Amino acid sequence: MRRRRLRIALLALPALVVSSVLMATPSAGADPGESTAAGRSQLEDEDGARLVRIELTGADMLDKVNDAGFDIEHGLKRVPNGIEGEAVATADEIADLKALGVKILGDDEGFEWPEEADGGIATTFGARSVEPLTHQDTVRVVRADWFTTKGQGFLYVEARTTEGQQASPIVGMQVENDSGKNTPFGFARTMSRFIDSGQYMFHRNLFKLDTRPRQIKVTSSTGGVTTGAVSDWLEDAPPPLNERPGYKDNFIEGYKHPQQLYARAKEIAKQYPDIAEIIYLPNKTNGYQRKAQATIGGTGQSAVVVSSAAWGHEGGNDITVEFVDRPGAGLPLGVEVTGKVIRVLLAKDAAGTLASTAAQVSTVLETQSQGLIDRAHPYRTNAGTGIVAATTSPVALTDFLDQKRAGAPEGEVPRGPATIPVLRIGKHRDGRNPGVLIQAQDHAREWVPATTSLESAERLVHNYKTDQETKKIVNDTDIFFILSNNPDGANYSFYNYASQRKNLTNHCPDADADPARRDSWGVDLNRNYRVGSGHDGYSGGSSSCTSGTYQGPEELSEPESKNIVWLVEKYTNIKFMMSVHSNGGQLFWQPGAYIADDEAFYWQSAGRILSQVKAYRETVVTPENVGGSSDVLYSSAGNVREDLYYTYGIYAFGWEVGGSVYNPATGDWQGGSFQPAWEGDPNLVSGHSETMEYANGIMEMFRIAAEWGKDKKDPTSDLVPGGGRFNRPVDVHFETSEPATIYYTTDGSRPTLQSPRYEATEFREPGQVFHVTETTTFHWFSVDAAGNVEKNYDPDKNHGNNYRTATITISK
Numbered sequence: 001m002r003r004r005r006l007r008i009a010l011l012a013l014p015a016l017v018v019s020s021v022l023m024a025t026p027s028a029g030a031d032p033g034e035s036t037a038a039g040r041s042q043l044e045d046e047d048g049a050r051l052v053r054i055e056l057t058g059a060d061m062l063d064k065v066n067d068a069g070f071d072i073e074h075g076l077k078r079v080p081n082g083i084e085g086e087a088v089a090t091a092d093e094i095a096d097l098k099a100l101g102v103k104i105l106g107d108d109e110g111f112e113w114p115e116e117a118d119g120g121i122a123t124t125f126g127a128r129s130v131e132p133l134t135h136q137d138t139v140r141v142v143r144a145d146w147f148t149t150k151g152q153g154f155l156y157v158e159a160r161t162t163e164g165q166q167a168s169p170i171v172g173m174q175v176e177n178d179s180g181k182n183t184p185f186g187f188a189r190t191m192s193r194f195i196d197s198g199q200y201m202f203h204r205n206l207f208k209l210d211t212r213p214r215q216i217k218v219t220s221s222t223g224g225v226t227t228g229a230v231s232d233w234l235e236d237a238p239p240p241l242n243e244r245p246g247y248k249d250n251f252i253e254g255y256k257h258p259q260q261l262y263a264r265a266k267e268i269a270k271q272y273p274d275i276a277e278i279i280y281l282p283n284k285t286n287g288y289q290r291k292a293q294a295t296i297g298g299t300g301q302s303a304v305v306v307s308s309a310a311w312g313h314e315g316g317n318d319i320t321v322e323f324v325d326r327p328g329a330g331l332p333l334g335v336e337v338t339g340k341v342i343r344v345l346l347a348k349d350a351a352g353t354l355a356s357t358a359a360q361v362s363t364v365l366e367t368q369s370q371g372l373i374d375r376a377h378p379y380r381t382n383a384g385t386g387i388v389a390a391t392t393s394p395v396a397l398t399d400f401l402d403q404k405r406a407g408a409p410e411g412e413v414p415r416g417p418a419t420i421p422v423l424r425i426g427k428h429r430d431g432r433n434p435g436v437l438i439q440a441q442d443h444a445r446e447w448v449p450a451t452t453s454l455e456s457a458e459r460l461v462h463n464y465k466t467d468q469e470t471k472k473i474v475n476d477t478d479i480f481f482i483l484s485n486n487p488d489g490a491n492y493s494f495y496n497y498a499s500q501r502k503n504l505t506n507h508c509p510d511a512d513a514d515p516a517r518r519d520s521w522g523v524d525l526n527r528n529y530r531v532g533s534g535h536d537g538y539s540g541g542s543s544s545c546t547s548g549t550y551q552g553p554e555e556l557s558e559p560e561s562k563n564i565v566w567l568v569e570k571y572t573n574i575k576f577m578m579s580v581h582s583n584g585g586q587l588f589w590q591p592g593a594y595i596a597d598d599e600a601f602y603w604q605s606a607g608r609i610l611s612q613v614k615a616y617r618e619t620v621v622t623p624e625n626v627g628g629s630s631d632v633l634y635s636s637a638g639n640v641r642e643d644l645y646y647t648y649g650i651y652a653f654g655w656e657v658g659g660s661v662y663n664p665a666t667g668d669w670q671g672g673s674f675q676p677a678w679e680g681d682p683n684l685v686s687g688h689s690e691t692m693e694y695a696n697g698i699m700e701m702f703r704i705a706a707e708w709g710k711d712k713k714d715p716t717s718d719l720v721p722g723g724g725r726f727n728r729p730v731d732v733h734f735e736t737s738e739p740a741t742i743y744y745t746t747d748g749s750r751p752t753l754q755s756p757r758y759e760a761t762e763f764r765e766p767g768q769v770f771h772v773t774e775t776t777t778f779h780w781f782s783v784d785a786a787g788n789v790e791k792n793y794d795p796d797k798n799h800g801n802n803y804r805t806a807t808i809t810i811s812k
């Protein structure tokens with residue numbers, strides 16, 4: 001069932017929105033434009049892997065590419081003919097991508113929004129006569145949103161035509177805008193038609209405007225016309241906490257590796273024992289450690305891949321292996337072991353020629369090395385039929401962890417399994433307050449999420465005594481910070497391979513277990529959960545152990561994901577979670593948050609969180625990058641958010657910090673990256689600015705949780721228009737005073753939680769409309785996100801009638 005929804009969500013987008021409250025919530029958004037360039041140097045110099053921009057024909061191809069093991073997830077955006085994104089790929093992988101039909105984009109390629117008014121569809125479609133309207137509502141405005149950033153206004157418009165799928169001729173759409181009250185429409189622009197996997201999605205446009213329009217008019221080339229009001233997106237945010245007098249912030253002076261993060265977390269718990277403590281997660285990681293390895297004996301069929309039984313740092317790195325060519329003829333294959341020195345005495349035939357195959361040598365190494373070698377095998381998928389060559393000298397095995405990448409921090413990384421500390425902050429840590437889990441850096445190379453989370457923790461403890469708003473948060477919530485949930489992978493990213501995404505666990509069979517594959521091993525922790533997982537056949541996780549989205553050998557195979565489940569099962573007051581990632585400037589929740597009150601609550605929360613992000617330096621997370629996660633182009637089977645939402649009812653957000661920022665100097669959007677330079681032009685992409693602005697958003701999430709916990713107010717709702725006498729059929733819908741779910745009946749029965757739930761019909765649409773043709777009585781009640789029921793009605797009891805009632809009487 002969920003698979004279906006994932007797919008549909010990308011195509012038809014059934015996000016089910018209800019209530020006038022939600023309709024008033026700012027929606028829709030702008031495209032951050034191209035995001036080439038800048039700040040990626042660290043990702044381009046490793047093993048020939050580099051970041052490339054790609055274009056796919058749509059979600060179907062995205063699934064295929066993911067399944068084939070490619071690491072494509074961040075910075076995805078819709079373009080007219082499908083999806084553009086980024087991949088970290090080697091030259092070989094780029095060839096494979098091309099074979100899958102993926103287009104590799106050059107620096108100057110890719111979709112860009114047209115800037116200037118072009119006269120609209122007449123320009124594009126010629127002087128074709130406009131056909132008369134054949135049916136109503138041919139054209140529909142889905143969103144029309146105004147926002148400003150750094151002095152520049154933008155209008156984002158999304159509209160649909162019922163003729164959008166028509167291929168010949170393709171139906172064009174144009175948008176015009178007014179310039180305020182009582183001004184005429186004008187400035188006609190051609191809208192871009194978006195297609196995904198051959199399926200019409202919508203038309204869109206984003207453009208700069210200096211004056212906020214009040215209304216837009218959208219016209220299709222087949223004659224549909226409609227107008228729509230323009231809404232504000234993230235305008236007029238209240239001042240963020242860090243603009244309050246005396247409020248302290250800006251605590252982080254650079255990127256932090258896991259040891260630094262954990263040390264600071266423990267220090268905070270020591271310094272502020274009345275409001276902070278450390279909880280240790282029970283499952284140690286599999287460790288920053290690797291077996292010592294070498295590929296010896298030749299190439300291809302003659303190569304032998306050798307792995308030590310002991311971890312490199314526990315003796316594996318001391319092992320040497322030599323393939324010895326002894327004088328003589330007719331000699332058998334043998335192995336001599338002295339201490340950590342292994343000498344493989346190669347066989348010779350009667351003519352005195354070397355005669356041991358790679359397969360034979362592998363076998364004797366596994367069986368006769370006195371336990372030093374527990375894995376030896378031919379290279380990749382070879383059978384090992386080639387005769388191995390002698391080595392010129394002993395080959396030292398290595399775990400490669402001593403090989404530091406350029407720019408690695410000073411110091412040594414502790415080897416072996418790590419225990420992950422959770423920094424818990426709250427005045428009352430006894431379960432009485434709503435818990436909030438901030439989980440950063442599931443993905444190793446995402447460095448900004450860790451500093452953003454630590455900055456938020458610092459703001460809580462430093463301002464607790466002096467700032468009323470902070471005090472409220474700490475008094476009324478119970479916050480759990482996991483500053484890095486992937487310390488092994490993060491260390492590998494800091495010290496060895498900057499682009500590391502997964503943890504360090506090597507689950508690969510022999511074909512992918514040679515050391516040249518070491519940067520591709522590991523499990524994508526955010527694909528290792530149980531709900532809608534790749535193991536259940538859902539899209540977005542890979543079964544290939546070298547894939548960037550490898551889901552692991554089974555659900556919850558990894559200690560890091562087991563720990564999260566342990567935490568939320570032990571601390572059942574956790575009601576909110578934020579899975580913090582980078583980069584892309586997106587805020588989303590699990591696909592299928594289709595229970596109406598949840599969807600509305602998410603939207604309302606998102607608006608608050610992103611307004612606070614914007615308040616720092618006017619970074620706008622554009623509304624098209626906000627919503628249910630498939631809607632934001634993020635198909636991720638087995639992710640943590642879905643598990644926590646569906647299994648435990650936790651409001652689970654995901655966000656990609658560090659998105660595009662508008663550069664007023666150039667008039668362009670500058671794209672983000674995983675590890676942007678820490679300091680930089682405060683107006684442009686930098687680790688420091690991202691940390692500060694997204695910490696603002698996390699602080700707002702805490703306030704939302706605190707208010708949620710204090711929400712004792714019942715929602716109210718109305719049927720619009722209300723009950724009464726009508727002399728013709730009438731359309732009615734529900735409205736609520738706050739994000740809330742409505743349960744209703746029309747058969748005279750008492751409404752319960754099993755009654756039909758009022759839902760929206762389509763993505764980003766107003767709630768369902770009832771076309772009432774005969775006299776009908778509605779009974780209903782509403783429930784808000786905190787579980788308060790309208791008028792204190794108890795739907796579980798089988799008596800009591802303080803639900804709402806309205807009768808629509810149709811007199812004929």
Ligand SMILES: [Zn+2]
Binds near residue numbers: 443446582
């Ligand atoms: Zn991520």
